Amino acid sequence: MQLSPTRPATALRLRLRAAAAALLAAGAVNAARAETPAARWQFDATGLGYVERSRTVVIEPVARITRLFESGQSLWLQTTLDAMTGASPTGAQPSGRVQTVTSASGTVSTSTANQVPTAPFHDFRGALDLGGVQPLGGIASIAASGHYSREKDYTSRGGTGQFSLDLDRHLITVTVGGSLYRDTVTPVGGIRVPLSDGTSFLPEGALPRRTSEGSAGISRVLSRRWMVSLNGSRTHEEGYLTEPYKIVSLIEGDGTPSPDSLLTEGRPGTRNRNALMASSVYHLTDDVLYASYRYYWDDWGVRSHTLDLKYHEELPLHDYLVPHLRLYTQTRADFFVFGLPQGGAVPRYATSDLRLGPLHSVTLGLTYGFTLPDHPGEFTIRGEYIHQWGDGHPASAIGVQQQLDLFPGEDVYTVTGGYTLRF
Amino acid sequence: MSERAGEDPIRIERTGDLFAARFTAMASPCEVLLDTDVRAEAFALAGRARREALRIERKFSRYRTDSVVGRIHAARGRPVSVDDETAALLDLAALCHQLSQGRFDITSGVLRRAWVFDGGEHVPSPERIAEALVHVGWDKASWRRPVFTLPEGMEIDFGGLGKEYAVDGAAALLAAASRRAFLVNFGGDLFASGPRRDGEPWAVGVDDPEATGERVLYRVDLARGGLATSGDARRFVRWQGRRLGHLLDPRTGWPVEDAPRSVSVLAPTCLEAGMLSTLACLHGPGAAAFLEAQGAEYRIA
Numbered sequence: 001m002q003l004s005p006t007r008p009a010t011a012l013r014l015r016l017r018a019a020a021a022a023l024l025a026a027g028a029v030n031a032a033r034a035e036t037p038a039a040r041w042q043f044d045a046t047g048l049g050y051v052e053r054s055r056t057v058v059i060e061p062v063a064r065i066t067r068l069f070e071s072g073q074s075l076w077l078q079t080t081l082d083a084m085t086g087a088s089p090t091g092a093q094p095s096g097r098v099q100t101v102t103s104a105s106g107t108v109s110t111s112t113a114n115q116v117p118t119a120p121f122h123d124f125r126g127a128l129d130l131g132g133v134q135p136l137g138g139i140a141s142i143a144a145s146g147h148y149s150r151e152k153d154y155t156s157r158g159g160t161g162q163f164s165l166d167l168d169r170h171l172i173t174v175t176v177g178g179s180l181y182r183d184t185v186t187p188v189g190g191i192r193v194p195l196s197d198g199t200s201f202l203p204e205g206a207l208p209r210r211t212s213e214g215s216a217g218i219s220r221v222l223s224r225r226w227m228v229s230l231n232g233s234r235t236h237e238e239g240y241l242t243e244p245y246k247i248v249s250l251i252e253g254d255g256t257p258s259p260d261s262l263l264t265e266g267r268p269g270t271r272n273r274n275a276l277m278a279s280s281v282y283h284l285t286d287d288v289l290y291a292s293y294r295y296y297w298d299d300w301g302v303r304s305h306t307l308d309l310k311y312h313e314e315l316p317l318h319d320y321l322v323p324h325l326r327l328y329t330q331t332r333a334d335f336f337v338f339g340l341p342q343g344g345a346v347p348r349y350a351t352s353d354l355r356l357g358p359l360h361s362v363t364l365g366l367t368y369g370f371t372l373p374d375h376p377g378e379f380t381i382r383g384e385y386i387h388q389w390g391d392g393h394p395a396s397a398i399g400v401q402q403q404l405d406l407f408p409g410e411d412v413y414t415v416t417g418g419y420t421l422r423f
Numbered sequence: 424m425s426e427r428a429g430e431d432p433i434r435i436e437r438t439g440d441l442f443a444a445r446f447t448a449m450a451s452p453c454e455v456l457l458d459t460d461v462r463a464e465a466f467a468l469a470g471r472a473r474r475e476a477l478r479i480e481r482k483f484s485r486y487r488t489d490s491v492v493g494r495i496h497a498a499r500g501r502p503v504s505v506d507d508e509t510a511a512l513l514d515l516a517a518l519c520h521q522l523s524q525g526r527f528d529i530t531s532g533v534l535r536r537a538w539v540f541d542g543g544e545h546v547p548s549p550e551r552i553a554e555a556l557v558h559v560g561w562d563k564a565s566w567r568r569p570v571f572t573l574p575e576g577m578e579i580d581f582g583g584l585g586k587e588y589a590v591d592g593a594a595a596l597l598a599a600a601s602r603r604a605f606l607v608n609f610g611g612d613l614f615a616s617g618p619r620r621d622g623e624p625w626a627v628g629v630d631d632p633e634a635t636g637e638r639v640l641y642r643v644d645l646a647r648g649g650l651a652t653s654g655d656a657r658r659f660v661r662w663q664g665r666r667l668g669h670l671l672d673p674r675t676g677w678p679v680e681d682a683p684r685s686v687s688v689l690a691p692t693c694l695e696a697g698m699l700s701t702l703a704c705l706h707g708p709g710a711a712a713f714l715e716a717q718g719a720e721y722r723i724a
Contacts, residue, residue: 010717012522013695019518020591020694023511027479027592030508034478070466138436 039422042066046418052410056086072135080149082125090119091246091265091352119245125151131160139166147181153244156183158211171221175231181211187244194242194266195346207240225283235273242267248352249339255400258342265351267335273298286314301334302356317371324365324384332358338394338406354390357407361388380418387411433469435462440620444469448476449484449586451610455593458604458619468601472593476609479589483512483581485532492579500575502565510568512581512588519584519698520561526705530573531673532580533558538678540658540669552676559673586612587651587697594693606645614649614693629687629722640685640724649693653700654685654724670704681708689720 009017043065050058064078131145146159158181165174185191185208190201212235219229246265249257279292290310297303307327314320333356335349365384372379392407433446442465444455455472457465485492491509505513519527537547537555547555558576565572573579586609593607594614606615606625615625624646628639643650655668660678667678682704690696699719703710714721 008718013690013699013717013719015518015522016515016695016698017691019511019515020692020698023508023515023588023694024591024595024692026507026511027588028595030482030506031475031478031592031596034474070470071463138434 040068041423042068043421043423044419046416048414048416050412050414052086052412056084059083072141073133075132076130078127078129078131080125080127080129082123082127082151084121084123084125086120089246089354091243091248123151125149125154127156139170140164153187154183154185156181158182173219175215175217175219177215179211179213181209183209183211183239185209185240185244191240191244192264194264195248195348195350196264197261198247198264209237209239209241211235211237227281229279231275231277231279233273233275235271237271237273238269241269241271243351243353246351246353248337248350250342251339251401252342255397255402257339261342263340263346263350265353266349267351268300268349271298271300288312300356301332302330304328304330319368319370322367322369324363324367326361326363326365328363329360330358332356338396338401354407357390359388359390359407361386363387376423377419377421380416382414382416382418384414384416385411386414433466433473435465435469442469444472446473448473449480449589449609451586453610454606454608455597456606456608456625459601464601464603468597468603468605471596471600472607475593475596476589479585479592482508483585485578485580485582492581495571495573496578498573500573502570502572504569505571506569509571512584513566513571514568515584515694515698516581517561517566519702523702523705525561525674526672526679527583527702528559528561528673529579529581529583530561530564530577531559531671532578532582534671534673534676537676538660538669538671540660542659542661544661546660546662546667556673556676559676583701584694584697586610587649587693590614590649590693612649612651612693612697613645615645615647618646629685629724631685631724641722643687643689643722645689648689648691649696650687650689651693651697651700652685652687653697653704655679655682655704656684672705679705679707683710683723685724686710686714687722688714 043063045061045063048058048060048062050056050060060080060082062078062080064076066074066076068074127147127149129145129147131143133141133143135141141164143162143164144160147156149156158179160177160179162175162177164176166172167174184206186206190205191207192198193200193202213233215231215233217229217231219227221227242265248263248265250261250263252258273296275294275296277292277294279290282289282291288311290308290312292306292308294306294308295304296306305328309325310322312320312322333351335347335351336356336358337347337350337352339352340346340350363384363386365382367380367382369378369380371377387409388411389409390407392405393402394406397404397406433444435442435444437443440458440460442457442459442462444457444465446453446469453473453476455469457468459465459468481487481489482491484490485496487493488497491505495503495505516527516529520529534552534555537551539545558574558578560577563574563577564579590607590609590612591614593609594605594616597605597607598616604615604617604619606627607613611630613627615627618624624644627643627645627650629641629643629652630636631638631640655670658669659666661667665680667680668682670679670682671677672679686700686703688696688700688703690699699714699717700721703714703719703721703723706713711721711723714723
């Protein structure tokens with residue numbers, strides 16, 4: 001078939017041609033008007049408010065700006081600010097009497113009887129992250145990022161890299177990644193010698209902490225609706241891994257903490273962590289169900305299971321609702337204790353940090369995403385309630401400790417607002 | 424951070440010395456072939472073509488309440504003032520109605536509800552047809568530019584023109600943006616801007632409707648122009664031993680008899696090719712004679 005230039009067009013065809021040309025001319029105006037360039041920038045901001053009842057309040061605004069390129073590359077810059085204030089558990093055990101604890105940061109805190117003793121703190125943390133994504137050949141991409149953050153007594157520097165490859169017509173994606181961090185701990189007042197009475201200090205003012213991590217994952221599209229993935233990671237930390245301000249109580253014979261003496265905590269100089277995670281994304285007509293299970297274990301004796309479920313429900317007018325449920329349980333580190341007997345042998349490592357203790361938590365959350373008329377941005381608001389508790393009545397409780405809840409339940413409330421704009 | 428999933432992306436692949444961009448629009452697989460070595464240029468041009476296809480889809484889709492068609496239906500018989508582009512589209516629809524003696528009619532969609540083309544033997548009763556025909560007929564609507572009045576109960580559907588228009592619209596944008604040769608193919612309606620760099624035409628296979636997606640009826644070497652294919656093969660109903668296709672004649676409410684299974688027409692633009700192939704099909708057994716009389720380049724299967 002060839003267009004033949006010699007045959008004259010019939011009247012019918014000329015009329016069709018004229019009407020078609022008029023249509024294209026009329027449409028060209030609208031096409032040109034609509035031909036604003038595709039979004040080249042994206043701005044995202046979130047503000048997190050976090051309240052741990054009777055303890056810590058954190059406000060964390062985060063802002064990120066991303067430059068998008070037509071070929072699929074992107075570059076982004078993100079700043080984070082944390083303002084933390086409140087009271088953090090010192091590791092001292094609750095007792096039947098009023099306790100006064102002095103802390104390395106120079107503050108004195110007095111706790112009422114029967115409550116987990118805490119020390120007040122204020123801290124600010126700023127972080128800067130920079131990263132980019134580069135697609136390769138339509139089936140692969142590499143991503144890299146750098147991180148710098150600083151707070152009063154802690155500096156962190158590091159970077160991540162990741163490579164992913166699509167196989168089998170984009171049905172399978174294989175990802176390999178790694179990260180390296182070099183952190184420096186400079187506690188206020190110097191670093192107290194671990195597992196000692198807190199009066200002597202280590203010679204250096206700053207100690208390093210190095211973290212290296214490798215991960216690999218594979219995800220597969222099982223059907224038009226369903227994608228699953230499996231990921232594994234291994235992390236090696238070494239350096240100063242102890243919490244410089246936390247202590248372990250020395251317990252008298254009757255179970256009350258000794259008021260005059262304490263023991264600074266001490267943790268091993270290395271930690272090897274492992275995690276395996278299986279996750280699934282299932283698309284219903286408009287909604288999406290996300291489910292994941294993660295198993296974690298490390299050489300400090302901590303093992304944990306996390307089950308996470310989220311259901312993204314599309315609402316009219318492009319709004320959406322995402323209820324969220326997360327269940328978490330963790331076994332205690334080998335060297336976690338609720339206190340050591342006064343006058344007994346000092347173990348090689350010990351901590352009373354509840355975050356290394358036997359704990360469970362349930363999180364219930366709800367996110368609402370919405371847009372406002374005549375405004376191009378997208379908003380989200382999320383509320384989460386976390387209830388965390390542990391075994392506060394261990395068999396090893398001594399004397400009066402048996403009447404006290406050494407690991408009381410804790411409620412945490414978070415509210416996060418988010419905003420995204422593409423322009 | 425936003426949880427919104429991204430829009431259906433453009434997939435770009437290098438095939439030979441061309442870039443092939445694929446995406447979905449107007450419920451059809453769309454493809455843009457670009458005769459360039461520059462990846463960034465291919466991305467930019469494919470993006471433009473897709474945006475124009477989506478613009479036209481969103482503006483004229485009968486499935487959207489925020490489209491021009493949605494507005495006209497929501498007006499329920501009240502007059503609606505339309506813009507220049509919609510007016511030109513209505514002018515074209517009116518012209519096709521006149522040139523086909525009433526066989527082409529954008530108000531005929533309502534008839535679809537009376538018929539079930541599943542290969543079975545069910546045909547609607549005369550009463551059911553008459554009931555549907557009450558709401559069919561371009562002459563019942565009033566089109567006095569720029570005001571269009573569609574009586575309540577009637578519906579319009581630009582489906583017979585929309586894809587070809589989108590092909591020509593996208594092609595116009597690409598031609599303005601680049602000197603590269605390209606081929607735009609939206610769901611089988613296509614336009615080629617000129618021969619490729621090596622002087623060769625584009626090789627187009629016309630689908631065999633009896634084995635859609637699997638077999639090609641014949642190949643067309645297309646250097647320049649629009650190619651549109653219409654046909655009546657896939658959906659049908661049996662009645663009194665005859666096979667009735669799904670192309671309906673709005674004057675009778677019944678399928679057009681003996682419409683060609685597949686007719687492809689080549690014309691300077693995709694719109695012209697599409698209108699000629701549609702009008703030909705509506706002439707039933709007179710399709711070939713119609714196209715001959717118009718001096719058209721065509722193939723009938």
